[in-house]
Amino acid sequence: xxxxxxxxxxxxxxxxxxxxxxxxxxxxxxxxxxxxxxxxxxxxxxxxxxxxxxxxxxxxxxxxxxxxxxxxxxxxxxxxxxxxxxxxxxxxxxxxxxxxxxxxxxxxxxxxxxxxxxxxxxxxxxxxxxxxxxxxxxxxxxxxxxxxxxxxxxxxxxxxxxxxxxxxxxxxxxxxxxxxxxxxxxxxxxxxxxxxxxxx
Amino acid sequence: xxxxxxxxxxxxxxxxxxxxxxxxxxxxxxxxxxxxxxxxxxxxxxxxxxxxxxxxxxxxxxxxxxxxxxxxxxxxxxxxxxxxxxxxxxxxxxxxxxxxxxxxxxxxxxxxxxxxxxxxxxxxxxxxxxxxxxxxxxxxxxxxxxxxxxxxxxxxxxxxxxxxxxxxxxxxxxxxxxxxxxxxxxxxxxxxxxxxxxxxxxxxxxxxxxxxxxxxxxxxxxxxxxxxxxxxxxxxxxxxxxxxxxxxxxxxxxxxxxxxxxxxxxxxxxxxxxxxxxxxxxxxxxxxxxxxxxxxxxxxxxxxxxxxxxxxxxxxxxxxxxxxxxxxxxxxxxxxxxxxxxxxxxxxxxxx
Numbered sequence: 001x002x003x004x005x006x007x008x009x010x011x012x013x014x015x016x017x018x019x020x021x022x023x024x025x026x027x028x029x030x031x032x033x034x035x036x037x038x039x040x041x042x043x044x045x046x047x048x049x050x051x052x053x054x055x056x057x058x059x060x061x062x063x064x065x066x067x068x069x070x071x072x073x074x075x076x077x078x079x080x081x082x083x084x085x086x087x088x089x090x091x092x093x094x095x096x097x098x099x100x101x102x103x104x105x106x107x108x109x110x111x112x113x114x115x116x117x118x119x120x121x122x123x124x125x126x127x128x129x130x131x132x133x134x135x136x137x138x139x140x141x142x143x144x145x146x147x148x149x150x151x152x153x154x155x156x157x158x159x160x161x162x163x164x165x166x167x168x169x170x171x172x173x174x175x176x177x178x179x180x181x182x183x184x185x186x187x188x189x190x191x192x193x194x195x196x197x198x199x200x
Numbered sequence: 201x202x203x204x205x206x207x208x209x210x211x212x213x214x215x216x217x218x219x220x221x222x223x224x225x226x227x228x229x230x231x232x233x234x235x236x237x238x239x240x241x242x243x244x245x246x247x248x249x250x251x252x253x254x255x256x257x258x259x260x261x262x263x264x265x266x267x268x269x270x271x272x273x274x275x276x277x278x279x280x281x282x283x284x285x286x287x288x289x290x291x292x293x294x295x296x297x298x299x300x301x302x303x304x305x306x307x308x309x310x311x312x313x314x315x316x317x318x319x320x321x322x323x324x325x326x327x328x329x330x331x332x333x334x335x336x337x338x339x340x341x342x343x344x345x346x347x348x349x350x351x352x353x354x355x356x357x358x359x360x361x362x363x364x365x366x367x368x369x370x371x372x373x374x375x376x377x378x379x380x381x382x383x384x385x386x387x388x389x390x391x392x393x394x395x396x397x398x399x400x401x402x403x404x405x406x407x408x409x410x411x412x413x414x415x416x417x418x419x420x421x422x423x424x425x426x427x428x429x430x431x432x433x434x435x436x437x438x439x440x441x442x443x444x445x446x447x448x449x450x451x452x453x454x455x456x457x458x459x460x461x462x463x464x465x466x467x468x469x470x471x472x473x474x475x476x477x478x479x480x481x482x483x484x485x486x487x488x489x490x491x492x493x494x495x496x497x498x499x500x501x502x503x504x505x506x507x508x509x510x511x512x513x514x515x516x517x518x519x520x521x522x523x524x525x526x527x528x529x530x531x532x533x534x535x536x537x538x539x540x541x542x543x544x545x546x547x548x549x550x551x552x
Contacts, residue, residue, distance in 0.1 A: 030512045034511060035238070037238050038237050043240045046245075
């Protein structure tokens with residue numbers, strides 16, 4: 001008969017032999033197996049000090065990107081919140097005042113932008129939905145906290161720093177394939193995006 | 201004379217108490233470490249360098265946990281259970297000779313709290329009282345799981361005590377008919393260790409000691425998979441701590457007893473040659489201390505074997521446990537006793 005593995009064993013209900021009955025040979029065999037593990041390399045990864053290598057396209061903690069001038073890209077359209085299957089994202093929109101052009105790229109911006117990291121399932125659909133290339137998942141991890149409230153990340157934790165050298169690099173995540181995908185016409189946000197470009 | 205005697209004994213009591221507790225505390229850490237090593241893990245290593253403050257952290261945690269006494273339980277017995285178990289565990293350390301006598305200001309001082317001439321009987325007696333600790337605790341909890349655990353513990357301990365007693369009789373016959381632990385150890389100084397005369401006896405005694413201390417593979421009283429926690433299901437805070445702690449003290453003491461009975465206690469091969477080479481006089485403190493450290497090395501090896509077995513073998517089923525105790529261990533210890541008697545008769549050590 002065909003077997004899936006070569007570890008198949010026929011079970012039988014035969015009487016135990018004498019050496020099996022006195023347990024000792026089996027006990028000694030088991031003990032030699034366990035002691036042989038004493039000096040083996042340990043499998044433990046001591047987390048805060050050591051980290052398991054993560055894939056460059058790992059989907060971890062989010063970042064809200066700024067553009068090259070340091071203005072926030074997010075326009076509070078709400079597509080990410082709509083796309084989110086876990087309903088982890090909420091936002092409150094506000095209108096940009098004159099003189100705030102260096103802070104916000106579009107006329108409308110997110111005054112409050114919150115992601116509940118306990119609800120988030122890190123699927124990356126927000127990233128797919130975003131027409132402004134504003135939200136990305138990064139290979140950073142969400143820190144452990146003592147209180148549930150602390151897992152609701154506001155803009156203070158989500159928006160990347162304004163300093164050029166402190167920006168979060170997402171180029172690994174935004175691969176050529178991703179960029180290509182975002183150009184597919186017919187995807188709703190691309191249509192809007194393209195229209196806006198034409199208007200300009 | 202009397203004052204110095206009292207002072208020496210009090211100091212000894214305190215030291216033995218402290219050492220028993222210290223070794224028990226650090227066996228909990230070492231047990232976790234050892235288990236981790238056998239399973240390719242690292243084990244607790246956050247509290248202090250290498251995790252050496254882990255027992256303190258564990259103990260502190262137990263003290264700060266909420267103490268729950270079930271409403272329907274018998275409060276007096278509920279508290280008596282763990283206390284009794286702990287007291288009997290600590291009482292067993294009294295008769296164990298930790299080292300050779302030494303001479304201090306012209307007085308002979310024994311490193312043993314008391315050398316009663318029925319030392320082994322005392323040990324067996326105290327260990328049997330220890331069963332009451334589990335039984336009372338399990339019964340007073342007013343919980344079916346606790347009661348089942350307590351029943352299992354008591355039937356298991358009583359069954360294995362019988363073979364243990366028979367093995368000790370055989371040992372005493374071959375060791376020259378004394379019940380004093382000190383004398384048994386001293387006699388192994390001159391001759392060979394008792395393990396040479398009683399190999400089968402030692403093996404069986406070891407199995408009995410595992411069962412007596414409720415260690416795996418005989419940890420049926422606390423089978424967490426079927427009895428929740430066994431006899432200590434209802435216990436919390438330091439009362440639970442006492443139960444768990446006393447188990448480690450029992451392990452330490454039974455290791456000490458086994459190395460005293462079968463491996464010559466504080467003696468080691470070519471001891472007198474080594475002492476002569478070091479230029480130590482008979483009766484000096486150094487000899488006692490060297491002997492005591494050798495004794496502790498033996499004890500620690502035994503504790504490690506206990507742990508090694510625990511993290512290797514799965515648990516017995518209860519009927520298997522009883523079969524092993526009554527149908528194999530008891531006949532074998534009787535056989536061991538008969539062989540010993542016949543051999544000693546022909547060696548002329550006993551006559552009828």
